[in-house]
Amino acid sequence: MADEVVLLDFWPSPFGMRLRIALAEKGVEYEYKDEDVRNKSPLLLQMNPVHKKIPVLIHNGKPVCESLIALQYIDEVWNDKAPLLPSDCYLRAQARFWADYVDKKIYEFGRKLWTTKGEEQDAAKKEFLDCMGVLEGELGDKPFFGGETIGFMDVALIPFYSWFLLYEKFGNFSVEALHPKFIAWVKRCMEKESVSKSLPEQEKVYDFVMLMRKKLGME
Amino acid sequence: MAKSNVKVLGAWPSPYVMRARVALNIKSVEYEFLEETFGSKSQLLLQSNPVHKKIPVLIHGDKPVCESLIIVEYIDEVWSSGPSILPSDPFDRATARFWAAHIDEKWFPAMKGIGAAQGDDARKAAVEQVAEGLAQLEEAFQKTSKGKDFFSGDKIGYLDIAFGCFLGWLRVTEKMNGVKLLDGAKIPGLVTWAEKFSADPAVKDVMPETDKLAEFAKILAAKMRGAGAPK
Numbered sequence: 001m002a003d004e005v006v007l008l009d010f011w012p013s014p015f016g017m018r019l020r021i022a023l024a025e026k027g028v029e030y031e032y033k034d035e036d037v038r039n040k041s042p043l044l045l046q047m048n049p050v051h052k053k054i055p056v057l058i059h060n061g062k063p064v065c066e067s068l069i070a071l072q073y074i075d076e077v078w079n080d081k082a083p084l085l086p087s088d089c090y091l092r093a094q095a096r097f098w099a100d101y102v103d104k105k106i107y108e109f110g111r112k113l114w115t116t117k118g119e120e121q122d123a124a125k126k127e128f129l130d131c132m133g134v135l136e137g138e139l140g141d142k143p144f145f146g147g148e149t150i151g152f153m154d155v156a157l158i159p160f161y162s163w164f165l166l167y168e169k170f171g172n173f174s175v176e177a178l179h180p181k182f183i184a185w186v187k188r189c190m191e192k193e194s195v196s197k198s199l200p201e202q203e204k205v206y207d208f209v210m211l212m213r214k215k216l217g218m219e
Numbered sequence: 220m221a222k223s224n225v226k227v228l229g230a231w232p233s234p235y236v237m238r239a240r241v242a243l244n245i246k247s248v249e250y251e252f253l254e255e256t257f258g259s260k261s262q263l264l265l266q267s268n269p270v271h272k273k274i275p276v277l278i279h280g281d282k283p284v285c286e287s288l289i290i291v292e293y294i295d296e297v298w299s300s301g302p303s304i305l306p307s308d309p310f311d312r313a314t315a316r317f318w319a320a321h322i323d324e325k326w327f328p329a330m331k332g333i334g335a336a337q338g339d340d341a342r343k344a345a346v347e348q349v350a351e352g353l354a355q356l357e358e359a360f361q362k363t364s365k366g367k368d369f370f371s372g373d374k375i376g377y378l379d380i381a382f383g384c385f386l387g388w389l390r391v392t393e394k395m396n397g398v399k400l401l402d403g404a405k406i407p408g409l410v411t412w413a414e415k416f417s418a419d420p421a422v423k424d425v426m427p428e429t430d431k432l433a434e435f436a437k438i439l440a441a442k443m444r445g446a447g448a449p450k
Contacts, residue, residue: 050321050355051321059310064310065317066317069313069317070313072312073310073312076312089296089297090282090284090293092292092293097284097289100286101270
């Protein structure tokens with residue numbers, strides 16, 4: 001029976017990028033549908049009535065929402081190739097913990113970097129850079145968070161790299177200068193086609209956000 | 220009973236800690252419950268969860284596992300010969316995880332909003348928001364239980380644990396704010412489910428008594444007011 005896979009997404013979304021990477025890693029063919037998040041399609045509203053957000057993975061007509069949940073779903077269904085979660089229970093718990101950390105910290109502090117000013121922005125910058133340090137510590141000497149190959153945590157985190165130009169310009173810092181190990185990990189991930197083809201250019205994301213800020217009247 | 224070197228760092232009022240304990244009970248795993256002192260964090264906690272410094276922490280052998288839902292999945296995977304906590308079908312698993320995440324990110328914060336609301340209008344709005352959430356969960360319950368007693372079917376599972384562990388605080392919120400949230404006329408399935416969940420052998424000894432929890436809630440509220448008072 002042929003699988004029908006559709007991904008409802010929005011090109012700058014790091015959460016959508018996670019699923020693009022996973023589907024590419026697993027060699028799954030799918031239809032990509034870019035949503036206009038200011039004018040949501042009836043399909044999106046039908047498939048994610050609770051949150052009305054992308055990404056939504058639609059597998060044979062059934063929707064899976066929330067990117068980390070969809071990542072696990074992809075890993076469980078297409079389990080013949082490129083496992084994202086390790087087989088060891090403790091390492092699986094660790095991978096889930098760190099992916100959850102990315103959601104709780106990186107997205108929030110990153111967002112504050114370009115939406116706030118003054119003290120709030122300074123605090124966000126400090127927290128963001130602290131997180132980089134914590135993540136470097138967790139990575140240690142491993143080439144990837146998943147070990148020898150990219151895993152669940154790598155896929156959860158790498159999409160945010162496409163937003164780094166934006167973060168660095170607003171925060172006035174260079175991640176490479178302060179956390180070179182982190183950038184070395186980024187470069188290893190970007191060598192993989194599944195990753196490099198799933199992330200938009202940093203400049204494109206930057207231009208998009210600047211346009212959005214203008215439209216929202218943020219100077 | 221399976222013997223194992225398992226500890227849970229926690230506190231009796233915490234719904235998150237309760238999740239870990241219910242999961243261990245389902246698997247008949249003996250564990251040592253190390254109760255944290257209210258208002259301070261032990262060295263063991265700070266060492267085992269340096270990132271978030273929060274309970275619960277499950278310590279298996281010498282390995283710490285943090286975040287309650289991650290702990291529940293870990294327990295399910297390690298003690299795989301015991302009754303299953305997560306469903307076996309990937310889509311059902313995704314659905315259970317979706318609702319558990321929704322409960323943590325949206326529903327429980329909305330419920331805490333009832334107690335925090337200033338004034339009658341704000342309280343009414345907060346109650347409506349929680350009632351809407353409960354209506355959504357009633358619908359999810361009808362779909363996933365397929366006529367059986369629990370979200371997972373015949374026996375309690377992941378989503379029952381995720382949601383059920385908030386029942387103590389839900390009852391306290393009702394009592395302290397004079398509101399009815401578990402309304403049999405509006406959410407009949409959930410009201411019956413709540414009674415069955417609370418009476419389950421894996422749950423009844425770790426579900427805090429409503430009165431005891433209400434007393435604790437008063438102390439907590441007083442402490443927070445005291446912390447905010449001007450010098």
